[in-house]
Amino acid sequence: MDIQIEDRLPFKLVRLSGDVDLHSSPRAREAILNALKLKMPLLVELSAVSYMDSSGVASLVEGYQTARKQGLEFGLVAVAQSAMNVLKLARLDKVFPIYDSLDEII
Amino acid sequence: MQIPELAIDVSHLVTHYGSRKILDDISFQARQGEIMVIMGGSGSGKSTLLRHLLGLHQPTSGSIRLLGKDITQLNADQMYDLRKNMGVAFQGGALFNSMTVGENVELPLREHARLDENTMRIMSRMKLEVVNLAGFENLMPAELSGGMIKRAALARAIVMDPRLLFFDEPSAGLDPVVSAELDELILILRDAMNMTIVVVTHELESAFKIADRITVLDQGRILMSDTVTAVRASDNPRIQSLLNRTPRNEAINPDEYMERLTREIF
Numbered sequence: 179m180d181i182q183i184e185d186r187l188p189f190k191l192v193r194l195s196g197d198v199d200l201h202s203s204p205r206a207r208e209a210i211l212n213a214l215k216l217k218m219p220l221l222v223e224l225s226a227v228s229y230m231d232s233s234g235v236a237s238l239v240e241g242y243q244t245a246r247k248q249g250l251e252f253g254l255v256a257v258a259q260s261a262m263n264v265l266k267l268a269r270l271d272k273v274f275p276i277y278d279s280l281d282e283i284i
Numbered sequence: 285m286q287i288p289e290l291a292i293d294v295s296h297l298v299t300h301y302g303s304r305k306i307l308d309d310i311s312f313q314a315r316q317g318e319i320m321v322i323m324g325g326s327g328s329g330k331s332t333l334l335r336h337l338l339g340l341h342q343p344t345s346g347s348i349r350l351l352g353k354d355i356t357q358l359n360a361d362q363m364y365d366l367r368k369n370m371g372v373a374f375q376g377g378a379l380f381n382s383m384t385v386g387e388n389v390e391l392p393l394r395e396h397a398r399l400d401e402n403t404m405r406i407m408s409r410m411k412l413e414v415v416n417l418a419g420f421e422n423l424m425p426a427e428l429s430g431g432m433i434k435r436a437a438l439a440r441a442i443v444m445d446p447r448l449l450f451f452d453e454p455s456a457g458l459d460p461v462v463s464a465e466l467d468e469l470i471l472i473l474r475d476a477m478n479m480t481i482v483v484v485t486h487e488l489e490s491a492f493k494i495a496d497r498i499t500v501l502d503q504g505r506i507l508m509s510d511t512v513t514a515v516r517a518s519d520n521p522r523i524q525s526l527l528n529r530t531p532r533n534e535a536i537n538p539d540e541y542m543e544r545l546t547r548e549i550f
């Protein structure tokens with residue numbers, strides 16, 4: 179799994195790619211929570227994610243709740259199919275703000 | 285992640301308890317995303333077969349390939365890795381009574397991964413949501429009904445998003461409404477996650493509702509391993525007796541039939 183962090187004002191953008199699984203998701207979690215410490219609205223871009231399991235989704239949940247507590251906007255962009263499957267199973271697709279592409283929000 | 289098309293490939297499996305042969309030349313396959321139901325009378329070898337699929341017993345001969353790996357040839361480390369992809373819900377639920385429901389569901393995560401406490405808690409609660417036990421994480425197993433225990437056991441079995449899910453007698457001891465809910469859940473899991481699911485059951489209605497393929501065991505041998513349609517249509521008398529119905533095309537012998545109806549009357 180790779181992580182890239184960019185500025186796309188007014189957002190911080192965290193791009194994840196590759197497999198977000200039990201092994202790698204702790205790094206994704208840390209990147210998301212650290213980015214939120216900057217008190218900027220956050221987008222997590224997932225178009226290059228080949229696989230995401232529940233541990234990855236749990237990290238998104240924790241990030242989203244952290245953002246909400248601070249009144250910061252948070253969204254998922256280009257959610258890959260395997261991640262969408264896990265989100266849908268727990269009905270989280272109805273909870274997260276989800277955008278098809280960056281153009282849709284920036 | 286590379287997924288072989290055959291998620292389960294059992295070939296010429298033979299096993300003994302002591303000198304007694306329990307499973308005899310068992311071969312069957314399941315593709316990724318298929319629901320395979322194993323049926324058969326009491327003592328036919330269903331649980332023994334399941335224990336072999338889980339790698340809990342070494343067979344006398346034959347191979348058991350799960351996700352492309354022959355588990356009869358794996359060492360302990362390789363088996364440990366493969367188990368991350370396998371979820372199991374045992375017949376009685378097998379929850380630990382001294383732990384809360386949430387702790388029970390988190391258990392496989394603690395065994396197999398190094399995750400933050402928050403991540404584990406969210407993961408277990410997500411799966412409790414899936415099995416309609418949202419908010420029950422702090423209860424003890426003793427406070428749950430039979431159906432809730434099975435659902436909690438299912439949540440624990442799927443907490444790591446396994447590719448393979450094994451379910452022993454999901455409907456045993458449950459009322460029809462609760463067991464229908466479990467069938468529904470099994471179908472949802474397959475559809476959402478493309479899991480390959482092996483269900484041991486003797487509930488015919490449930491088998492027909494959830495199965496893509498049914499394997500029928502009889503005294504340790506495979507009587508039939510085929511699609512639901514083919515099993516339904518089978519004219520094998522032992523399958524028929526399992527299905528508990530008379531084949532429609534069976535010729536009726538009027539003398540025998542009348543004798544059956546009027547025995548001890550005339």
Ligand SMILES: Nc1ncnc2c1ncn2[C@@H]1O[C@H](COP(=O)(O)OP(=O)(O)O)[C@@H](O)[C@H]1O
Pocket residue numbers: 301306324325326327328329330331332333
């Ligand atoms: N641990 C064991 N030791 C000896 N025989 C066993 C053991 N477990 C099961 N058996 C025997 O193996 C046969 C198959 O049992 P089992 O797999 O439990 O059948 P099922 O689950 O279909 O009822 C039965 O004849 C049973 O008595």
Ligand SMILES: [Mg+2]
Pocket residue numbers: 330331332
């Ligand atoms: Mg049994």
